[in-house]
Structure formats: structure tokens, C-alpha cells
Amino acid sequence: MSTLYQAMPLWVLLISLVTAVAVFIAGEKWQRLRTAFNLSGAVLKLVLVAIMLWGVDLGHTFVVHLPLLPGLNLVLQADALALLFMSLSAVLWLVTTVYAIAYLERAPDRARFFGFFSLCVTATMGIAMAGNLFTFFVFYELLTLATWPLVIHRGTDKVMVAGRTYLHYTLGGGAVFLLGIVLLYHLAGPTDFVAGGELLHLGEDHAGALTAIFVLLIIGVGVKAAIVPLHGWLPTAMVAPAPVSALLHAVAVVKAGAFGIVRVVHDVYGVELVQQLHLGTALAVVASITIIYGSLRAIWQTDLKRRLAFSTVSQVSYVALGVAMGSPLATIGGLVHLVHQGLMKITLFFCAGAYAETYGIHAIRELDGIGRRMPWTTAMFTLGAFGMIGVPPLAGFISKWYLGLGAVDAHQYWVIPVLLGSTVLNAIYFLPLLHRAWFRPLAITDKDRGEAHPGLLWPTVFTGLSAMGVGLLAAFAWSPLGWVELIVVREYGL
Amino acid sequence: MNALLALLPLLPGVLAILALAGRIAARGVTVGVLVTALLAILVAALNPGPLELPWLLLDTTLATDATGAPLLVAAALLWVAAATSARSLFAGDGGALFASCFLFTFAGNLGVLIAQDVAAFYLFFAVMTFAAYGLVIHDRTREAVRAGRIYLVLAVAGECLLLSGFFLLAAEAGNPVAADMDRVYADLERAGLVGGLFLAGFAVKMGLIPVHVWLPLAHPTAPVPASAVLSGIIVKGGLLGWLRFLPEAEPALAAAGDTLAAVGLASAFLAALVGCFQKRAKTVLAYSTISQMGLLAVPVGLLIAGRGEAPVLLAVIAVFATHHALAKGALFLAMDHIKAGGRAMAMVMVLPALAIAGAPVTSGLVAKAAVKSAVPDPLPLLITFTSVTTTLLLARFLVLAWPSGAKNAGAIARVAIAAWLLVIAAGQLLPWTLAGPAGRAYAFQAGALWDAVWPLALGIGGAVLAARMLRPWRVLPEGDIVVPVERGVIGAYAAAVRAATALSARRPALPQDIPWRQLAGRLLPHREPDIPWVGVQMLVLVLLLSVIYLLAG
Known part of the structure; x- marks a missing residue:
């Protein structure tokens, strides 16, 4: 294998970075050029990620070491877990770019928007491929800084306040995370991410210190993963434009946090040590509280995007729950939800954006009868909602199925009522919405503008059908489920 | 050949999407249902081997089985009859949505009849359940929306019970197929719990007491063709769930099986009595369905508990389920036909009504005789007693449904009448054919005939007497126990809101007076x-x- 091939992680990272720079340079004037840069970057990255998927499946290793300071390396690597997140990010970046181009058709400051958009994806890629905690941290902070201009894109007073809340939470979380890293380096020296972790030998003597560090690290990533009570920023950040919300909720910020939890549990501490320190159950309890709390809050939201935001708070903790239970089956459920939640939630946000753009619908009560005007968008919204409830054959069903099996497998029977409770609560806040959209008489009196703009509709249809496809074809080897099974087999050494 | 199995849910599923987009007209929907129904009958006749699709969902297996095949024929006939009389509902404002829901329910229903593995069954069951919501609330009246809400609440509760059962089952056995169920349960750690969850979960669809309350609300508000398929064939989804995902004669489930039989018998009596005190014909029919499904739960419970020979009980269940599907479907469909056709139609309607009551020569005779022949004492006598209450109930139905005078305006399509007559005819023939020579001979024994006649006579006598004595006729609310429960829930919620408001009003205003906040602000x-x-x-x-x-x- 040539060095160039081995350094694939670097090329993937650079593509997004170069795209970002190119978009900034192209500026506001050359719109065609900018769009061309954007789309070709996204497509090229998709190709490279596909090549890497194929390579990792064959057992190739991709590692790049960049010495930053003596003893402190930036390590980029692509294992199966990294590729799970990268594939999601690469696919949804392309889709969201198409959507965003249509969404912001006449809006000002598009160059700034798309530049930071690409930068945000660069950071996501870096987080996915980070090979140690330090690298992870660097890109984690970059992500915070790159998403802030997107959140405050519209620049009104309300938006600036929301942006400030966002910064307070995420930068604070970053600082706690860094403290955790420093303490861990002090205790164990710099270690790379390794399946099963390398800290087991310290478990006996330093149980207290390891527990404290674990809590710090989880708080650090938990802010972005919106674990209760660190979730406050997420519903506030709903003021961002729809494509940003979609990306924030499906791939970038929230998922980065969830992915961080996976890395900390699996590749820093290792499942065995986490169970030995009784941290698994603690994390599972926190995740369960988040799942129920988020769903409960969602019920009383009257704004569509806010309801979806609280739904995200709830759903993302499925990932933490699955990872925390320490059973291979539960881990499958948690990891596959990383992708599944992304597909379903991005569909829901695309729909929310399409409603807002086409008929100016923001409040839930304005949705009455919209299914007549926008049947395809509403059909996709229906798919996303049923997926969130966990109805087969949608993606959410597969996640919930494996989480449930894992709960039985790990003898954590109390998790089953949590999953069922979440199902019921999801039904309570999604089904009335579907009833409104399909069965109520039309509320809006505007003239009939028909379906959403094709640039908004087609990405939605794509992600909506994908959310069904990954569930329907779950048993297929290259489905997200098939890939996650590969990860878990490698992780647990089965 | 077995690829035809996949077409059964797929074809109406695709049509449903096209219907939603407004791409097919009302006639297209009916033709689509007809084509799919012919395919279904073909599949039932050919009885092809199982179709295994390892790449689909979690390794899907589709196949017909002893109960699925006759119900597939019944479903095909009933759905065609429903589709032909629902022509006007597919057109006009909201017609596309109704057509789509109708077709999705059809797809889910056919899928339930042929899905053999847990995940695929759950998939089709869910499609059927949620799509049927669109049928229930089609009229959009306040009443229909309430019925739909209660339907959904119970449906979601049922789904949750099933899901927890599936979790416990699949954690040890993966995604098993129905044929392996006995072996799977033998190795299961918590066989009793898993079985109990499935029994309770599917009981919601079957409408056993006390989870029956959705039926008497949903049936009168749904359009007639929708009620016909709901009561005739959709509720049978619960039956198939029981048969496929519970073992035969499993010792760990003996108590659960006996309980099911007892609850079934209680439902049979209670529902019939409550149904007599209803004022709408369709509600009475809904109670009749609850009562008959209770009766059907008796042999299922015995099968699970291991009392009686499994092959005999299975055959009996198939005969009874087919008989009820077609007879009850025909009765519901008659509600539209007598509006247009008057007395002539009403005369025809008496036949399926007599069949439900188990009158001699009708399909009800062979169905009830079959059940009685397969169950241990004293159940045959008790089942004979249910014929008395059933006769009372159907007498009430006929009184309510009988056309009072001249025909109403509004013609009914000739093809709809033909399809309806076909359902009635098949409803009489199919159970007799299924029962086999032994079953037919048993039904025509002097004892069996006598057991069919005296409850009927007693029931009619009782009805006449009651009509004289009980004046004015008292009326119970539709859905009986749902009324106090609903009031209680609403009251409790209102009380909780009041308490929360009172609490927050009493709480001192926080933001300004906390010192550290001011400090932080500075x-x-x-x-x-x-x-x-x-x-x-x-x-x-x-x-x-x-x-x-x-x-x-």
C-alpha cells in the first residue's frame, strides 16, 4: 500500500477544508462558481469515503501521524467506527448542500454561510477520524467555532442571544473536556484510541481518579450530545436556518457529542473497565432520564422546530444508552442509531424547512391540512415521524429492536419500560401532528403554491426514503446495520 | 411461483402511494383491489412453498398456513366487496387520502395473513393498524375523531405489549418463524411472561374485554365498507398473531391459556348483553364481533394450554374464523345496501345474521358444532348458551336495521351488490368445505341440530318477551367502560394541570433575587x-x- 493511499484520512479532511477556502474566496459575487466548488467537493468526498469503506472492509488501515508538539500528535485514522460517521456525514453533506442552495436562494451572505458550512463538515470529519483524545478535542472545538456563524446567520437580536447561549454551553463543555484530557494524560500518558482501551491495568489502583475523569469527559461531550441537564442550548439554537438545524441535529454537533461518548466508552476506557467502575449503569440511567425528559418536554411545544429539537434531545441519548449497557446487541442498537437518527431527523427538519419556506408555517397548529398542498413533503414527514416512534420497517424500529434485545441480553430489564415509554411519548407528540397535517381542514389561506421547490423536495425525498430503505434492507450486508455489526464484531473481538 | 406471495402486500402498497399522489382514479383503486384479491385466491389455491427473503428487514419469511390460507380467500372476497361499495368514497374531496389509507390497510392485512417471522409480522400489523386510523376517522366528525383517538391509544398500548414480548423472545431466539415457535418456547427463560405479553397485545386487536372499547366506537363512525373489513378481517390479525407466536401445549403457558379461554367466554356473554342495549345497528354489530371473537379465543386458549388435540383445534379455529369473517363482513356491508335496496336487501341480510346465531344449515351451525366438538366439558354447554345471547343480540340488530318504509334515494352499483352476494354465498359454502366430512357429519347429528335450534328459539322468545317487558328500552353508552375511564383520565389531567399552576403561582419569582446571578451579571x-x-x-x-x-x- 502506498503512503498516499494510507494517508486517505488527510485527503478527505483537506477536500472539505479546500472547499471551505475556495467558497470564501469565490465570495458573494460568483455564485455559479461557488456552487460548483461546493457540489464537486461534496461529490469528491463521497467518492473518497466510498473507497475507504471498501478498504476498511478488506482490512486496510489508514493512519496519519502529524507531530504537533513533542509527545503530542495529531492522529487521523479511519477504523470501521470512524467510517460509519464519515459515510453519514459525507452523504448528508451533499444532500444538505443541495437543500441549502435552494433554501437560501435569495438570502444575503451566502458565501459566508457556505464557507462555514464546509468548515463545519471539515470539523465533523476530523472528529470522526480523530485517533486520540487530543485530536478529537481540536476538531471538537473547531466544530463549535465553525457552527456559531451558522447559528447566528440571520443576525437578529434574538438570534444573537441564542448564539451566545450556544457558545456558553459548548465552550464551557470544551473546557471541561480539556480538563479531563489533561488529567487523563497525567495519569496514563498520551494514548491513542484502541478498541477496548488501554486503561484496564489502572482500574484497581486509580478507580476514583478514573471515575472522576470519566465524568469530566462525558460532561464535555455530553454538552454537544444534549444530555439533560446540559441540553439547554439545543432548543434555543432552533433559530438557525433550517438546513443548519438539520445538519446540527443529524450529523454535526449533536452527533459529534454522541460519537464522543462512543469513543470514550469504547476506545479510551473500554467496555470492561466502564462496567468494572459501575459507570455503565450510571450512564445508562442518565441517558434514560434524557430520553424521557426530552420526549415529555416535546409534547408541550407549540413550535414545530422546537418540538423536533426536544425530540432530538431524547433520541440522541439512545446512542449513549446502547453504548452504556455493555452488551454487543445493545451496542449495535446504539451505534446504528447514530446513522438512523440522522436520516430520520434530517428528513423531519427538511420538511419543517420546506413548510416554512413554502407557506411560512412555523407553529404546529398552522400545519392543519397541509398534506393536501404538499403531499410528498408530508409523506416524508410521516415516514420520519413513524421512524421516530419505532414503527417497522423504518430505521428507528431497527435501532429500538437491537436496544431492546441488548437490554434483555445485559439483564438491564428496566431499560425496556424506558424504550416503551419513549415509544408512547413519541406517539403522543408525533401522531397528533400527522393527524393535523393529513386529516384536518386546510388552515392556511394563501394562494395554492403547490409542493415545495424541487431543490427542497428532492433531498427530503431522498433522506426520507433512505430512512425507510436502511430499515427495510437492514439484513443486507452493506446496510448501516450490517456495517455496525462489523464494528461490534471487531470491537468485542467476537 | 412463491414470488406471488411478495406481490400480495407489495401491489396494494404501491397503489396506495399512487393513490395518495392522486395518480389513480376511484375505478383504478377498485380494479387494483380486485387484481390483488385474485392473486390472493390464486396463492391460497396453489399453496406455494415459503418465500424466504433473507435481505429484507430481519430475514423475512412469507408463507401460507392452515389458518392463513382460508382467511386469505375470505379477505380477498371481503376486500373486493368493500372496495366496490366504497367507490364513491374514493372520489371527491379527501377521496385520495381515503383510497390511500384503504389500500395501505389492505396491504398490511394481506401481509399479516402471510408473514411468518416476528419482524415482518410486526411490520404488516403496524401498517394495518395505523392505516386503518384513516378509515375510522374518515367522516371527521367530533365523534369520529374521538373514536380514532381511542383506537390509537389502544393500538399503541397493544404495540408496546407486543414489542416488549418481541424483545424478550428475540434476545434469545433472533427473529424466529412461526413453525419453530414450540421449540423456541421450550428453551425460553421467561416463557410465561413472553406468552402473556403476546396474548394481551393481540387481544387488543381481537377486542377482548376489557380492551374492546375501541370497537364499538370505531365501527359506527367509520364508513360502512371500512367497518366491514375492520370487523370481518382486520380483527383476525390478532388471532393470527396468537396462533403464530404462541406455542401449542406449553406447560409454562397453561395458566395463561386457561385465562384466555375464560376471558374469551366472559367476553362472549358480556358483550352480547351490553350490545342489546345499544341504539345504533352498527354498534350492535361491533358488540357482536367482540362476543364472537371471545368465543374464538376459547379454542385458542385451550390450544395454548394444551387441553385438546392441536390439529383438531387448529382446524376448528380456521373454520370459525372464516365463517365469522364473511358473515360479519356481509352484515356490515348490508347497512349500505338496505338504504338503497330496501326490504329485498334486508331479507338477504337475514341469512348471515342467522349464520352468526348458528342456525341450522347455515355456516354458523358447522362452525359452532366444530368448536363444541373440540373442547372439553363443560364448555360445549356454555358455548351453546352463548347462542342464546347471540340470538338476542342479532334480534336487536335486525330490529334496528330493518328498513322502516320506502327505499331511500341513492342507487347502489350493481357490481357492489354482486360482490356482496358473493361474500354471503362464500360465507355459507367455505366453512362447510373446510370442516371436512367428519365435521359435516358431526354438525348434522340430531344432538348438534337440536343444540342449534333450542338456543335460537329461546333467544327469539326472550327477545319478544324483552321487547314487551323492558319499556322504555334502556340505552348504554357506546364503548361502555371507556366512558368513566375517559372521564377519569381527563379529570386527572385537569387536576394535575391545576396543581402545577397553583404550585408555580406560589413559587417566589426566582430570576432577580439570586445574589450570584447579579454578581455574575456584573x-x-x-x-x-x-x-x-x-x-x-x-x-x-x-x-x-x-x-x-x-x-x-
């Missing part, structure tokens, strides 16, 4: 563009970074 200026605060945080990060550097170096 120390950290929260004003645009807010650079200082961000700067401080960045500085902390940089300092920490250098600490790392020192430690690592």
Missing part, C-alpha cells in the same frame, strides 16, 4: 457582541493547552 458583561466572555473562555483553553504541553513534554 462580572461577565452580557452585551453584544459578547467578545470578552468568549475571549476569556478561549484564554482558558489556551492555558490548558500549554499545561498539556508541559505534562506531555
